[in-house]
Amino acid sequence: MLLKIENLTVQFGKFRALDIHTPICIENGDRIGIIGSNGAGKSTMIKSILGLVPYQGKIYSTLQPKQIATHMQFNEYTDNMPVRYIMEAILQTRIAKNKELQELIDYFEFGGCLKKRYSKLSGGQKQRFTIIMILMQDAPLTFYDEVTSGLDFETRQKLVEKLVEWYRGKDSSLCIVSHYYEELEQLADKLLILDQGRVVDFGYREELFQKYCKRAVIVLDASEKNKELTADCKKLASPEHLLVLSAATEEEEQKVTARLVNHNVNFKRSNHDIESIYINAKHAYERKQEGNGYAG
Amino acid sequence: MQDKKAKKENLISVFLLKYELLHVAGNPYVHIFGVGLPVLLAMLITKVALSDLPGEQWQPMATTSIYLGMGTLIPMAVLLMGYAVSYAQELSRGIPERLQLFGINKTALFCNRALLQFLFLLLAFAVFFLSGCLCYKLQRPTLYGLFAYVLCMAAFSMICLALGHGIACVCRSFGKTYCVSIMLYFAFMILGGMMGISYQDLPKWVQSAAKLLPVTYINRDFYKIWTGETYNYIPMLQSYLFLGAVSGILLFLALRGNAGIGLRSRMHGSDSTFPCL
Numbered sequence: 001m002l003l004k005i006e007n008l009t010v011q012f013g014k015f016r017a018l019d020i021h022t023p024i025c026i027e028n029g030d031r032i033g034i035i036g037s038n039g040a041g042k043s044t045m046i047k048s049i050l051g052l053v054p055y056q057g058k059i060y061s062t063l064q065p066k067q068i069a070t071h072m073q074f075n076e077y078t079d080n081m082p083v084r085y086i087m088e089a090i091l092q093t094r095i096a097k098n099k100e101l102q103e104l105i106d107y108f109e110f111g112g113c114l115k116k117r118y119s120k121l122s123g124g125q126k127q128r129f130t131i132i133m134i135l136m137q138d139a140p141l142t143f144y145d146e147v148t149s150g151l152d153f154e155t156r157q158k159l160v161e162k163l164v165e166w167y168r169g170k171d172s173s174l175c176i177v178s179h180y181y182e183e184l185e186q187l188a189d190k191l192l193i194l195d196q197g198r199v200v201d202f203g204y205r206e207e208l209f210q211k212y213c214k215r216a217v218i219v220l221d222a223s224e225k226n227k228e229l230t231a232d233c234k235k236l237a238s239p240e241h242l243l244v245l246s247a248a249t250e251e252e253e254q255k256v257t258a259r260l261v262n263h264n265v266n267f268k269r270s271n272h273d274i275e276s277i278y279i280n281a282k283h284a285y286e287r288k289q290e291g292n293g294y295a296g
Numbered sequence: 297m298q299d300k301k302a303k304k305e306n307l308i309s310v311f312l313l314k315y316e317l318l319h320v321a322g323n324p325y326v327h328i329f330g331v332g333l334p335v336l337l338a339m340l341i342t343k344v345a346l347s348d349l350p351g352e353q354w355q356p357m358a359t360t361s362i363y364l365g366m367g368t369l370i371p372m373a374v375l376l377m378g379y380a381v382s383y384a385q386e387l388s389r390g391i392p393e394r395l396q397l398f399g400i401n402k403t404a405l406f407c408n409r410a411l412l413q414f415l416f417l418l419l420a421f422a423v424f425f426l427s428g429c430l431c432y433k434l435q436r437p438t439l440y441g442l443f444a445y446v447l448c449m450a451a452f453s454m455i456c457l458a459l460g461h462g463i464a465c466v467c468r469s470f471g472k473t474y475c476v477s478i479m480l481y482f483a484f485m486i487l488g489g490m491m492g493i494s495y496q497d498l499p500k501w502v503q504s505a506a507k508l509l510p511v512t513y514i515n516r517d518f519y520k521i522w523t524g525e526t527y528n529y530i531p532m533l534q535s536y537l538f539l540g541a542v543s544g545i546l547l548f549l550a551l552r553g554n555a556g557i558g559l560r561s562r563m564h565g566s567d568s569t570f571p572c573l
Binding site for chain 1: 309314315318319321323386389390391393394395397398399400
């Protein structure tokens with residue numbers, strides 16, 4: 001175990017930003033995607049682990065503080081000098097003499113940016129600048145808080161591809177906060193779902209998918225024709241413009257997909273769709289709360 | 297990797313000093329107010345003062361006296377204003393916290409910054425007195441006078457650094473810090489007799505306030521110490537103690553207020569409750 005959270009609460013005035021009662025363990029090699037809507041407490045949880053916000057509760061760790069690397073949502077640096085000097089000061093090394101760092105700079109195609117000042121870097125270059133230094137920390141546990149937010153689709157894709165490639169085969173643990181589920185599908189094998197500061201669920205992505213969506217989901221447009229066509233199918237909670245059908249068995253799945261193909265309906269099939277996990281876990285949690293009162 | 301971590305434990309590091317050097321070099325406030333303004337003001341005031349003097353024999357005394365007093369502008373501009381404004385700007389952008397997350401603690405950052413600021417002060421004083429020597433005839437100090445001046449300026453610089461750091465930590469924004477520090481800067485100049493009104497010409501109640509500031513004594517009396525005349529240090533010492541205590545308290549309160557950002561070190565391997573306050 002690298003880190004364990006127990007009964008963690010964070011209060012900002014009268015507002016309780018975080019109220020975690022379910023114990024959360026981060027094990028060696030875990031790749032945890034932290035999801036939830038804005039204000040769910042994702043960044044607050046990371047900040048409390050780092051001691052950046054006042055909190056009450058227990059956080060156990062076997063790690064030294066410097067063994068945790070963090071990419072915050074907003075990373076700022078001085079603008080008084082080119083970024084190469086900031087990098088050298090932070091990493092306490094000379095770029096020219098450090099092969100590992102040179103390789104990382106090349107890997108992230110950052111060489112041409114070293115002479116620029118931080119404010120002159122593009123959004124993607126700014127993210128890569130921090131990521132290079134974080135990867136140089138070679139920490140057993142790394143937090144990435146919305147590492148791709150504000151980036152265009154192509155830059156986002158490239159950055160995530162680089163990260164996936166970098167971490168492949170490594171046993172470092174990652175906690176990734178993101179609103180882009182397709183990124184988490186590539187990077188995370190566990191999910192921590194937060195809502196209004198509380199833990200909705202935490203576990204392996206496959207187990208959560210089984211729990212809330214069964215074998216597979218079939219996603220199609222929520223048109224009147226499609227609603228009629230799937231009237232007898234088991235539906236899951238979904239965004240208004242979509243219909244998400246749940247298939248518990250292979251036969252059930254084949255029956256539904258055959259019908260959709262016969263009627264020339266476009267659909268998407270998935271057995272790991274994080275959006276469906278999130279919506280249905282939250283839906284189940286809300287129903288449980290309505291029934292039992294607050295559960296934490 | 298362990299070596300890398302070990303290097304970061306050192307309070308003073310070559311890389312951080314280089315970082316701070318570039319940081320100071322890129323801060324226009326310290327160049328304008330810390331070097332340019334004292335040199336320019338000292339030259340202008342000396343020129344005006346010399347034109348009013350009855351005889352040439354008084355010129356070295358007047359010039360030296362003005363330069364010794366104007367020297368206090370350097371730590372005020374570099375530390376009380378330049379450093380404070382720059383640090384407040386960094387705080388508002390979360391830069392010290394970002395560096396802390398990379399394992400560079402605030403103490404190390406402060407130590408490297410303070411060392412570099414003092415080196416910059418040395419350079420600024422050298423430029424200041426060199427320009428004075430080139431343009432006017434400054435009187436040579438006695439060894440004791442020079443030592444006393446260095447000591448007084450070092451102590452005053454420390455006070456300015458503590459005040460600047462404290463103000464930045466309390467205000468945490470460029471605008472507020474700039475406003476407070478520039479008000480103090482001009483207040484010190486006016487009360488210290490550097491804005492054309494000497495201590496003797498100030499109203500009695502203003503004199504009481506001026507007595508509490510080291511700048512008053514440095515500007516008014518330091519020529520005596522510089523030339524080795526006997527001097528009663530008690531009032532000057534009291535002013536140092538007073539301003540030192542004020543800046544010390546401000547710094548203490550500011551650091552206490554910032555203690556909430558105590559990065560994660562308290563959690564390691566422990567199982568107690570950690571209210572991070």
